[in-house]
Amino acid sequence: MINNKKFVIVAISGGVDSAISAYILKNMGYYVEGIFMKNWNIDDNNNYCNSEEDFFYAKLISSRLNIKLNFINFSKEYWEKVFKITLDKLKLGLTPNPDILCNKEIKFNLLIKYVLNNIGANYISTGHYVKNIFFKNKNFLLKSIDKDKDQSYFLYTLNNDNLKFCLFPLGWMYKKNVRELAKKLNFENFDKKSSTGICFIGEKNFRKFISKFIPLKYGNIITSDNINIGTHNGIHFYTIGQRYGLNIGGIKKYLSKPWYIIDKNVINNTIIVSQDKNHPNLLSKGLIANSVNLINEIKNIYRLDIEVKLRYSKNTMKSKIEFINNNKVKIIFNKLYGIVVPGQSVVFYINEICIGGAIIESNIL
Template sequence: MKKKKVILAMSGGVDSSVSAWLLLKKGYDVEGIFMKNWEENDSSDYCSSKIDLSDAKSVCKKLGIKLHTINFSLDYWEKVFHEFIIEYKKGYTPNPDILCNKIIKFDICLNFALEQLKADYFSTGHYAAIKKKKNEYYLYRAKDLDKDQSYFLYTLKLNILPKIIFPLANIKKTKIRKLAKKIKLCVYQKKDSTGICFIQPKKFKLFLNQYIPYKTGKILTMSGEFLGLHYGYEYYTIGQRKGLGIGGKKNKNTYPWYVVKKNIKLNIIFVVQGAGNPYLLSYGFLTKRIYWINYKLCTFKLQCMVQIRHQSYPINCIVYINKKHKNNYVIFTKPIASIAPGQSAVFYNHNQCMGGAIIHKRIKYLP
């Protein structure tokens, strides 16, 4: 009997590397594919694709599988990064990893694997799970809730779920590293990638400055008191604490400062003190479009849970759906802090990922 062919997206990291080994153990005919999504300044500190490709080649050689390399940098630039910069200039806080999954990995690359490489399945090293119940497919959180990445996958379309395999669905991250060491993969100690696909968070400001020039502006309190200067509203997000450079002000208490509001036209950011400051709180948000994975779950009024950032705890909410695709309202059962327009809010029914939306406007606790 001919083995089912799986094309696995390999990043050169430990998760995708162990995923390849797990798929082989299950009897699949496995081939890897390395996606190059960034062309410019490839030799700089911002991009590690050469190192990652070398690691992916080493792992594939060790496991005895073929590795395809494909350059999607033009698609990434035009369909992901360009949109990312546009949203930043609007003062929003976009998540390019979600857009990359939607457009590059689970559309362009998946279709390339199935159509050009004649694969039966497409696989990645994401921590997430796909379950089949009564002939329907659903997206679920991974067993390792601390590493769960279903938040980044809410735009997956229902029709592709039967073609996707997540080998790490039921395995803890600690076990992944132990397996990598046991089978002598060179990447068993390699650090996890964080932040945007191609850049570390600590270097993000310097990287972004290549595309959005610094524009000095004022930092004010909500009462209009001047506290200092900033680099430009694009470099700050609602709820941001670090990098403001205004700590230790005279006649002020020791509570940390947080960005609470941005005036785009005047290039002013407003700040308040204390993580629980009422000005930071919202009791809901508006969104223009909701991506539902399973449309049957969509009703006018839906009680579920919502997660507004990757590592935050989901909270109870009610989603009021406007079927004319205008503003949909999401109301929390209690106010929460630091919601930023442009962020993704992902809806869950227990551990099932139902879909998600991009926050358009927060419903403020205080005007």
């Protein structure tokens, strides 16, 4: 008989992190079942989608742990709520983060509702490297002890209402120890590569894959002083600060130095570049961000000094936050910062606590 107070569903992805999460929770006394989410149906037999391989590993690990593996197909929902929105933002010249959107709409919204209402579990668990601490009737999201693998950046869209259903056992572990434990347990996926973003697309295949959904649209690459030095095949393939893959080296009258994308003009379909790595467009005083989410209500946040992350890394920047309205903020850095990319997320921290975040609209020069 299931003890309903300890019934947890683990999102088994086929990777080592979710496998060890399930193992830990089972050994802690929880009744554990797994669930495999299929988020992509289109052209499953191509070189991008690894869902068949992932499902194979998910079944293998579930069998080793002697737990039931449930299955849910969220492909339609993923297309509407994640991938379609990602495409729309790419067309606008932005650089969205589909992994954050997937966590918000699929894993910690639809999946939680499905698990609670259709399976009858009390908790959901994933292999994310974060901590979830209950204190004074609130659930707080904290950084992992493994700062190199901390994934709070990807989970800033959560809130107290869905955090109370979440268990994150890996927040107190280092990735190397997770792999060592998996190897000791003879898990076949102990060295399986981790994935983020559009998880079924490798970095090298991104352009080829996206071009199946957004037609190529050739345009000019121009210098900051309006000299045409090359062509591109679609603004959506490029991002501010990018220096690789521009194919504009060896141009007469210019130094043999890297070129950096300093701006994109969607209306004119042009990419603007410079050889000055300290170009003003690449050095920001701060940023404007919208679609603000606060994990918990925080009093006097208008007067708080915070730290921010502008990308997935262990580095934070000391900053001041000013609310323009309930949905928009101005962030001023304590010192000049490098590349600020519209469409990406800025995530807010007070010490170890992730308090929320927003989507970058523009930088402040």
